[in-house]
Amino acid sequence: MRKASEKRIMEFVSILRDASASGYVSGQVLARKARVSRSAVWKQIRTLRAYGYEITSAHGLGYRMVSETTAPVPWLLRKLLKTDFVGKDIVYRRFADSTQTIALKIAENCPKANGTVVIAEQQKSGRGRLKRTWISPPGGLWFSVLLRPNVPTTGITVLPLVAALAVRSAIAEATGLSLSLKWPNDIMISGKKVAGILLDISAEAEAVNFMVVGIGINVNFEARTISPNLESQQRVTSLSDELGRDVSRLELLALILNRLESYLESFERGGPDEMIREWKSHSDMLGKRVSVLHNNRVTYEGIARDVGVDGSLIIASDSGKRIMVTSGDLRIRY
Ligand code: BTN
Numbered sequence: 001m002r003k004a005s006e007k008r009i010m011e012f013v014s015i016l017r018d019a020s021a022s023g024y025v026s027g028q029v030l031a032r033k034a035r036v037s038r039s040a041v042w043k044q045i046r047t048l049r050a051y052g053y054e055i056t057s058a059h060g061l062g063y064r065m066v067s068e069t070t071a072p073v074p075w076l077l078r079k080l081l082k083t084d085f086v087g088k089d090i091v092y093r094r095f096a097d098s099t100q101t102i103a104l105k106i107a108e109n110c111p112k113a114n115g116t117v118v119i120a121e122q123q124k125s126g127r128g129r130l131k132r133t134w135i136s137p138p139g140g141l142w143f144s145v146l147l148r149p150n151v152p153t154t155g156i157t158v159l160p161l162v163a164a165l166a167v168r169s170a171i172a173e174a175t176g177l178s179l180s181l182k183w184p185n186d187i188m189i190s191g192k193k194v195a196g197i198l199l200d201i202s203a204e205a206e207a208v209n210f211m212v213v214g215i216g217i218n219v220n221f222e223a224r225t226i227s228p229n230l231e232s233q234q235r236v237t238s239l240s241d242e243l244g245r246d247v248s249r250l251e252l253l254a255l256i257l258n259r260l261e262s263y264l265e266s267f268e269r270g271g272p273d274e275m276i277r278e279w280k281s282h283s284d285m286l287g288k289r290v291s292v293l294h295n296n297r298v299t300y301e302g303i304a305r306d307v308g309v310d311g312s313l314i315i316a317s318d319s320g321k322r323i324m325v326t327s328g329d330l331r332i333r334y
Contacts, residue, residue, distance in 0.1 A: 080254035085115035096120035139221035
């Protein structure tokens with residue numbers, strides 16, 4: 001969305017908000033105040049409703065704005081960001097194939113872009129880890145962040161854990177729910193997945209060139225509507241299922257972006273040790289029996305012992321071997 005049309009929307013919202021304070025406002029008055037035609041007023045009202053603003057209309061009286069939107073629209077998101085670079089550019093789409101694909105194109109075409117956030121209300125071909133599809137209905141938070149972190153290539157394998165820390169801490173603050181991390185970067189509530197992270201990284205021999213962090217969070221919809229299709233066979237939940245109420249996706253996204261920038265900066269400054277320590281403190285899988293799967297087939301089994309300084313999962317196999325796992329899907333036996 002272009003900045004000019006954002007500005008028009010913000011101006012119209014402000015006129016409607018002020019006028020709604022004393023009741024209904026007619027289309028004619030709105031048209032005069034906004035200096036547009038009556039049909040343009042009607043179109044703006046329709047647009048705002050699509051963006052999640054609650055606007056009632058009454059025959060002969062006009063329109064009244066009942067509540068503001070809690071959708072992650074760029075003009076409101078910008079106001080909540082405390083970042084230096086994350087979210088300075090925001091691409092917002094009601095529909096997209098995949099925000100990840102859009103962000104990857106920006107990364108390749110705009111060498112200076114850093115911190116660009118791409119958000120979609122719905123994705124048609126959302127991508128998950130291990131080439132899975134990611135079902136992305138309305139009510140979720142589906143977004144990708146383009147970053148050019150100043151970390152050596154040895155830090156690449158820790159980046160998924162850093163992203164997971166930021167998402168976990170923001171969801172915990174926004175909801176008060178008790179969340180745990182499952183290696184490498186799933187966010188879980190009582191053994192059910194509520195959010196997943198996908199990282200596409202481009203690196204040279206020495207350093208990371210760019211990465212696109214794709215984050216999918218089941219926020220305000222019933223998880224049972226997507227679970228039968230989940231290729232990973234994992235149990236899933238959503239924040240609204242857990243809380244019994246909806247969560248402001250706008251506020252949650254702002255928190256995540258704020259945290260993402262600060263965790264990334266701590267990692268750039270302090271290296272992996274503190275990140276790994278914090279990651280382990282939020283995971284309940286160490287000491288548990290786990291199976292590692294590749295293409296849905298178990299490749300290793302054993303007890304999850306530790307997370308290495310490179311972000312790998314260290315497993316003690318039944319024969320006593322120490323195995324370092326760097327990729328795959330994990331099943332935990334509780
Ligand atoms: C996983 O498999 O756990 C990772 C899921 C990542 C999904 C997000 S939704 C936003 C972004 N766009 C995509 O196509 N995928 C990621």
